[in-house]
Amino acid sequence: MLREAIQFYDLDPATLQIEDRLHGMYHSDYHYKIRVEEKCYSARFIGKRRYEHDVFFELTDQVLAEQLDFIDHLNRHGIPFMRLQPASTSKFVTVSWKNVDYRFLLFEWIEGRHITHCTESVSFKFGEMARKFHEVALHYRCSLPKQSQFVGTKQLLALLECACSAASLTTENWDLLQNYIHLANKHINRAYAGELEFTMQSDMNPLNILWDEDENIVGIIDFEHIGYCDRVEGLAWLIKWYSRTKGLKSHEVSPALTESLLLGYRAQDFLRQEDRQRLSSLLWLTGCLNWGFVDKTKKILESKDHSQLHEHLAKFRDRGLNLSALISI
Known part of the structure; x- marks a missing residue:
């Protein structure tokens, strides 16, 4: 293959x-x-x-x-x-x-290493790079659709509601899911008010960033997810990824790392009070209404044993509280 x-590249296959x-x-x-x-x-x-x-x-x-x-x-x-x-x-x-x-x-080929256990220095340096990326991208024009993540978020919520309606649930489990859906709607309403400022962004999670031994960024390696993104929405995903102290598999996040990233990004230049309120709810949505959460919830609902549902929802409620608290309003 x-x-x-x-x-096709005039290279010798041998x-x-x-x-x-x-x-x-x-x-x-x-x-x-x-x-x-x-x-x-x-x-x-x-x-x-x-x-x-x-x-x-x-x-x-x-x-x-x-x-x-x-x-x-x-x-x-x-x-x-x-x-x-x-x-x-x-x-x-x-x-x-x-x-x-x-x-x-x-x-x-770009030679480098991944850093997934963030420090204040790593988060600050990434914030600087993310700001430069957004500034270069802010006035770029192309025909890709300017589509807010609101569209995808509503689709994910619809998938969750559909799975809930199709499942045979006890009253207690039904109430648990409905309360979670109500909480998701609350954050959606807070996150998507006002005008949106679109810029281009790729998927800049830590597995797509390469660093050298001196902790300098030497490569960004994702291109398939490049598209228009509201700037504050994009910033929420970056905070989610670069506030983690124990790697991508951990839900532990740090307000100090968040402040370091925002300082490197120079967020004070444009982030208004209403943007900070949006950011708090957007952070909840990135962690608690993403494809991973919805897919896991669907699998629990489709199984005959719903005993995991309470613990599953409780874990993500706690995660949402920690993520939302990263931004002081």
């Missing part, structure tokens, strides 16, 4: 070596570190259908081309993003494997 693909298969298989995609003619590349096969649900916009060829144009814009303005290796006749090529079509993209 790789030998066939790299022929010199191909697979150095590593990265991250396993996500979204029906494949990602490899390869070496060809003594140079390393990031090689990605992107499927046509990447999600089982339609909360996120479809990654069509046109969308992919727009995202790659934006990557060029970022690199021209000093953001250390992935650098595309264009094919002979286009930015990317389509290859088939076992009757499935994939878009194949080749990027220069």
Whole structure:
């Protein structure tokens, strides 16, 4: 599959070596570190259908081309993003494997490490980079849809409500879920009032950021999620990720790390009181009404044993309280 693909790049397939298969298989995609003619590349096969649900916009060829144009814009303005290796006749090529079509993209390899246990220094430096990214992106224009995360949030809530209605629940479990849904609606109403300021952003979670040994950011490596995002919504996701002291699998978050990120971002330049109120509720939604929560809840409701529901909801209620408290209003 790789030998066939790299022929479109005027590279010698006989010199191909697979150095590593990265991250396993996500979204029906494949990602490899390869070496060809003594140079390393990031090689990605992107499927046509990447999600089982339609909360996120479809990654069509046109969308992919727009995202790659934006990557060029970022690199021209000093953001250390992935650098595309264009094919002979286009930015990317389509290859088939076992009757499935994939878009194949080749990027220069960026050497670096992930930092998932954040410190005040890491959060501050990331805040500086995120602000620079947003400033470079703020006036960029393309035809990608300007769609608030409000749309996806409402779809996730509808999935949760549908699963609740279809399940055979005791009165106690029904009340627990309805109270959670009521709380989610409360945060949605607080989070999406007023005008939105759109900017472009990628998925900048810690697994998509590369650092050198001196804790300098040397690469941002996600492009498939590039799209318009309301600036405050985007900031909420960044706070969620870079306030964690014990890694991505932990729900422990730190107000001190949040302040460090906001200081590095220079959030005081534009963050109004009403924005801080939005941020508090947006943080709740990022942690407590995301796909992971909804998917786990659906699986519990679809099983015959609902005994896990109380503990599951209680855990996410506590998580929501901690996330909301990261922003002083």
